[in-house]
Amino acid sequence: MTTVESDRAPIIATANDQSMSSAALLRSWEAKPGIGGWLSTVDHKQIGIRYVVTAFLFLIVGGLEALTMRLQLARPNQTLLTPEQYSQIFTMHGITMIFLYALPVLSGFSNYLWPLLLGSRDMAFPRLNALSYWVYLFAGIFLYSSFVFGKGPDNGWFNYVPYASLTYSPGPNIDVYALGMVLYGISTTVGSINFIVTLVHTRAPGMSINRVPILVWGTLTASVGNLLAVPAVSLAFFMLWMDRQVGTHFFDSSAGGQPMLWQHLFWMFGHPWVYAIVLPAMGIVSDGLPTFCRRPLVGYTAVALATVTTMVLGFGVWVHHMFASGLPILSLSFFGAASMAIVVPSSVAVFAWLATIWTGRPVFTTAFLYFAGFILLFVIGGVSGFMTAAVPVDWQLTRTYFVVAHLHYVIIGINVFPVIGGVYYWFPKVTGRLMKEGLGKWSFWVMFLGFNVAFFPMHILGFLGMPRQIYTYSDGLGWGTPNLIVTIGAFVFGGGILLFFINVILSLKHGAPSPPNPWDAASLEWSTASPPPVYNFAVIPIVASRYPLWEDKMNEDDGASHDSNRSSVAAGMLLDQGRETIGTTLLDAEPDVILRMPGDSYSPLLAALAMTAAFVGLLLHSYLVFGIAFLLTLLTSVLWLWPQLSLYQREPSHE
Amino acid sequence: MRPRIAMLCCGLLAAPAATWAETPMSYQRTFGPAVDPVTRLAWGLGTVSLVVIVVIGVLLLGSLLRRRDAADGDSGQLAVRHDGGGMAWIYVGSGISLVVLTGCMVWTLIVTAAVARPPSPPLLTVQVTASQWWWGLRYQGAQPDRTFTTANEIHIPVGQPIRFELASADVVHSFWIPQLAGKMDVIPGQTNVLWLQANKPGTYRGQCAAYCGVQHAHMAIFLVAESAQDFAAWQNHQLAETPMPVSDSDRRGEEVFQGHCAVCHTIRGTGSAGHVGPDLTHLMTRGTIAAGLLPNTPGTLAAWIANPGSLKPGTHMPAQVLSGSELKAVTSYLTTLN
Numbered sequence: 001m002t003t004v005e006s007d008r009a010p011i012i013a014t015a016n017d018q019s020m021s022s023a024a025l026l027r028s029w030e031a032k033p034g035i036g037g038w039l040s041t042v043d044h045k046q047i048g049i050r051y052v053v054t055a056f057l058f059l060i061v062g063g064l065e066a067l068t069m070r071l072q073l074a075r076p077n078q079t080l081l082t083p084e085q086y087s088q089i090f091t092m093h094g095i096t097m098i099f100l101y102a103l104p105v106l107s108g109f110s111n112y113l114w115p116l117l118l119g120s121r122d123m124a125f126p127r128l129n130a131l132s133y134w135v136y137l138f139a140g141i142f143l144y145s146s147f148v149f150g151k152g153p154d155n156g157w158f159n160y161v162p163y164a165s166l167t168y169s170p171g172p173n174i175d176v177y178a179l180g181m182v183l184y185g186i187s188t189t190v191g192s193i194n195f196i197v198t199l200v201h202t203r204a205p206g207m208s209i210n211r212v213p214i215l216v217w218g219t220l221t222a223s224v225g226n227l228l229a230v231p232a233v234s235l236a237f238f239m240l241w242m243d244r245q246v247g248t249h250f251f252d253s254s255a256g257g258q259p260m261l262w263q264h265l266f267w268m269f270g271h272p273w274v275y276a277i278v279l280p281a282m283g284i285v286s287d288g289l290p291t292f293c294r295r296p297l298v299g300y301t302a303v304a305l306a307t308v309t310t311m312v313l314g315f316g317v318w319v320h321h322m323f324a325s326g327l328p329i330l331s332l333s334f335f336g337a338a339s340m341a342i343v344v345p346s347s348v349a350v351f352a353w354l355a356t357i358w359t360g361r362p363v364f365t366t367a368f369l370y371f372a373g374f375i376l377l378f379v380i381g382g383v384s385g386f387m388t389a390a391v392p393v394d395w396q397l398t399r400t401y402f403v404v405a406h407l408h409y410v411i412i413g414i415n416v417f418p419v420i421g422g423v424y425y426w427f428p429k430v431t432g433r434l435m436k437e438g439l440g441k442w443s444f445w446v447m448f449l450g451f452n453v454a455f456f457p458m459h460i461l462g463f464l465g466m467p468r469q470i471y472t473y474s475d476g477l478g479w480g481t482p483n484l485i486v487t488i489g490a491f492v493f494g495g496g497i498l499l500f501f502i503n504v505i506l507s508l509k510h511g512a513p514s515p516p517n518p519w520d521a522a523s524l525e526w527s528t529a530s531p532p533p534v535y536n537f538a539v540i541p542i543v544a545s546r547y548p549l550w551e552d553k554m555n556e557d558d559g560a561s562h563d564s565n566r567s568s569v570a571a572g573m574l575l576d577q578g579r580e581t582i583g584t585t586l587l588d589a590e591p592d593v594i595l596r597m598p599g600d601s602y603s604p605l606l607a608a609l610a611m612t613a614a615f616v617g618l619l620l621h622s623y624l625v626f627g628i629a630f631l632l633t634l635l636t637s638v639l640w641l642w643p644q645l646s647l648y649q650r651e652p653s654h655e
Numbered sequence: 656m657r658p659r660i661a662m663l664c665c666g667l668l669a670a671p672a673a674t675w676a677e678t679p680m681s682y683q684r685t686f687g688p689a690v691d692p693v694t695r696l697a698w699g700l701g702t703v704s705l706v707v708i709v710v711i712g713v714l715l716l717g718s719l720l721r722r723r724d725a726a727d728g729d730s731g732q733l734a735v736r737h738d739g740g741g742m743a744w745i746y747v748g749s750g751i752s753l754v755v756l757t758g759c760m761v762w763t764l765i766v767t768a769a770v771a772r773p774p775s776p777p778l779l780t781v782q783v784t785a786s787q788w789w790w791g792l793r794y795q796g797a798q799p800d801r802t803f804t805t806a807n808e809i810h811i812p813v814g815q816p817i818r819f820e821l822a823s824a825d826v827v828h829s830f831w832i833p834q835l836a837g838k839m840d841v842i843p844g845q846t847n848v849l850w851l852q853a854n855k856p857g858t859y860r861g862q863c864a865a866y867c868g869v870q871h872a873h874m875a876i877f878l879v880a881e882s883a884q885d886f887a888a889w890q891n892h893q894l895a896e897t898p899m900p901v902s903d904s905d906r907r908g909e910e911v912f913q914g915h916c917a918v919c920h921t922i923r924g925t926g927s928a929g930h931v932g933p934d935l936t937h938l939m940t941r942g943t944i945a946a947g948l949l950p951n952t953p954g955t956l957a958a959w960i961a962n963p964g965s966l967k968p969g970t971h972m973p974a975q976v977l978s979g980s981e982l983k984a985v986t987s988y989l990t991t992l993n
Binding site for chain 2: 082083084087155156160161162163168253254257258259260293294295296298299300302324325326329332333336337340341343344347348350351352354355356357358359360361362372375376379380383384386387390391392393394395396397398399400463464465466467468469470471472473476477478520545546547550553554555
């Protein structure tokens with residue numbers, strides 16, 4: 001392209017994947033063949049799949065760690081693991097599940113689905129998207145780098161000082177955690193920015209803010225939350241690293257530092273993070289249930305607002321992790337009351353889901369079972385959270401197995417169950433093949449049963465006074481039998497997860513071919529082929545309601561059903577001159593600008609490699625390596641930002 | 656009626672291990688005013704929680720299994736064809752939740768206020784210093800000569816509030832004797848204060864509740880609540896000088912102690928003044944050694960001195976190179992520390 005168009009009205013046309021224009025789109029959007037294309041692609045679908053696969057690999061590693069711990073704890077006074085091994089394993093289990101599985105798997109879903117849900121051709125910043133993935137992958141490897149040498153982080157995932165200081169932990173264990181988390185924070189931050197800008201700018205025309213799927217609300221809320229929360233933890237870990245390696249005294253009470261500062265900074269991040277790893281998963285359920293209940297979601301607006309409210313309240317409750325730290329009673333009561341108040345938005349969501357099922361006509365697919373089962377686990381995890389919000393009760397419950405039970409009901413119940421349900425739901429879209437329903441139902445029931453057998457008795461262990469993070473316990477405390485039951489349940493649960501993975505592998509090869517919309521669902525992604533073409537949509541759809549693919553089935557007297565005001569997926573903006581999509585306005589999604597999207601590029605991978613090398617340099621105390629890697633990072637940024645004529649953007653003409 | 660049924664369910668769920676005597680860390684039943692209102696609140700909130708789970712579970716099952724009009728069965732059609740409706744569920748459900756929640760919140764605030772301060776000012780203060788992985792205890796007397804130090808086994812008189820001042824010698828720990836009080840963290844650089852009162856004589860078990868290093872699992876503490884007379888007798892006994900060794904073997908044992916152990920341990924009246932490990936004056940009055948790891952017998956003492964790391968891997972107490980006779984002598988000497 002030699003001349004730059006300053007003004008251009010997008011052509012509105014009817015096109016499908018067989019159209020001439022789609023051949024042009026394919027040429028523009030397709031990655032180069034071979035390893036080069038694989039490493040340089042910025043396709044959100046590729047990146048989404050990579051996120052999900054990587055997160056599931058980490059889930060398997062974290063799960064094996066959990067099962068090892070359960071063997072150690074099955075009976076009193078076991079010596080399968082040394083205390084130091086046990087400490088590293090429970091720490092890595094937490095880090096893996098919370099940081100390397102729970103958020104990335106949801107980022108994967110959202111990366112894959114957002115442009116398809118929103119009627120766009122890619123995320124707002126495709127290269128940033130690739131960077132986010134590569135940094136996540138390298139941070140994950142970085143965090144495991146010392147564990148394989150028996151020197152992994154060993155102070156629990158919340159890593160309290162001063163045990164994390166050089167005095168008590170002289171090895172590389174905590175440095176790896178500190179630097180790894182700062183690196184990981186870069187991935188989360190750029191990913192969150194990308195989601196926010198994507199929502200703001202790249203929805204299909206007509207997809208006003210009150211028409212986006214709840215998953216989008218969930219991920220948007222999580223992203224805004226992360227953007228505000230991650231700086232606290234990146235700062236805390238950087239300060240910790242400086243305390244350890246540079247000789248500062250932020251957390252050293254003997255030199256005027258303050259151990260409580262760590263706890264505040266960590267939980268200011270930690271609690272919003274908990275909502276970040278569940279709200280998008282709740283969105284998966286809110287979007288999946290209507291499909292299988294054959295009706296729109298009850299209380300869309302209430303659920304969307306409840307999502308946001310939960311996160312807002314979530315920023316005012318961090319002290320409920322610190323009720324036993326000796327803070328004044330008045331402030332504890334405030335934080336306790338705020339924590340209890342989270343029941344209100346949660347109950348809005350629960351009753352919206354119940355009403356959707358009750359007034360709908362459920363289709364008992366595997367995905368639906370996961371979504372329905374999730375509701376019960378959500379409530380159990382919710383009420384145990386409500387109990388720990390009561391300040392004096394929490395003085396007993398905190399740091400016991402009651403809290404372990406609570407956090408697993410929350411993270412497995414509200415993240416893993418919807419995620420696996422979501423895989424059953426969207427697998428045909430992603431792969432073009434349906435998963436096996438019979439095996440799927442087995443996987444659900446084994447998981448559901450095993451989960452409850454494993455984690456419900458942990459509440460009782462908590463009441464019996466068993467502290468968390470102990471590598472063994474003696475006879476005569478009454479903890480033996482419940483622990484044995486927990487271990488058996490954990491292995492059954494692991495078996496359920498295994499069945500799910502077997503189903504994925506079998507279905508990839510032998511699953512029945514899927515039509516574009518196997519569940520007769522309502523949202524835009526189901527209007528594309530299964531799997532979707534690399535450019536997503538032959539034309540940019542025009543959206544006129546919350547349920548664009550159900551408009552034929554919806555009531556005639558609903559405004560959305562008038563012919564003049566119908567969604568259109570067959571006809572829309574063609575935008576076939578290179579990588580293009582439409583930018584729209586924030587609230588009403590009016591067309592605003594033709595966005596020229598960048599092509600595939602090695603710079604995200606190179607930038608991620610250079611950044612990681614810089615952190616490796618810091619870890620090895622090699623300031624030469626750090627310096628070179630830092631310069632390389634700047635260099636790749638220049639490469640990245642080098643002006644390209646093809647990305648020149650102008651407003652479309654309104655003539 | 657319903658809360659009582661739910662309470663019964665609670666009991667049944669906990670039944671496999673609910674024999675109180677066998678679960679010394681269980682706080683389902685408690686024995687003092689610093690925690691009893693909390694226990695009632697915990698049962699109350701637990702009952703509310705179980706009722707919520709049951710109600711939602713029944714609604715969920717009902718919504719799944721509810722008989723539906725067969726005419727609706729056409730899969731091409733939607734069950735509900737307009738976007739809206741069903742809001743009554745949210746209004747009623749959240750409304751009831753809000754009312755219950757407010758009640759629970761008020762109850763919680765009342766309990767918080769009730770246990771925040773003891774009913775009368777405590778007459779006795781115990782200074783607790785938590786270390787990796789044991790508890791140092793200091794009883795501050797009215798006069799300096801009424802002050803003494805011990806470890807891992809607290810004695811208090813029943814029926815009166817006791818004040819605990821909690822300090823850390825190294826990392827974050829958490830002081831927790833579940834049947835008498837909730838947890839209070841022990842944080843370097845600050846002194847946290849806790850009060851408790853035992854209304855029933857007996858031995859109560861506690862355990863560190865904040866991860867504090869590899870032997871976090873073996874950092875137990877015992878609290879003996881006894882009558883005022885028994886407590887006074889114990890206190891006087893702890894204040895007494897240790898008896899000088901009489902037999903040759905015990906004198907040899909004392910020499911071994913001074914040569915190998917006194918850098919870290921104190922036995923009052925012998926010139927030893929180490930503070931790294933527990934004070935061993937009147938060691939034999941304690942029920943356990945190594946912070947609850949082992950019963951306090953000559954056999955376990957000898958095994959512990961010979962190789963602490965094999966019993967408590969990671970312990971800061973180094974193994975001593977002692978001949979068989981030295982080990983025997985020092986053990987024999989320690990067992991005289993009544």
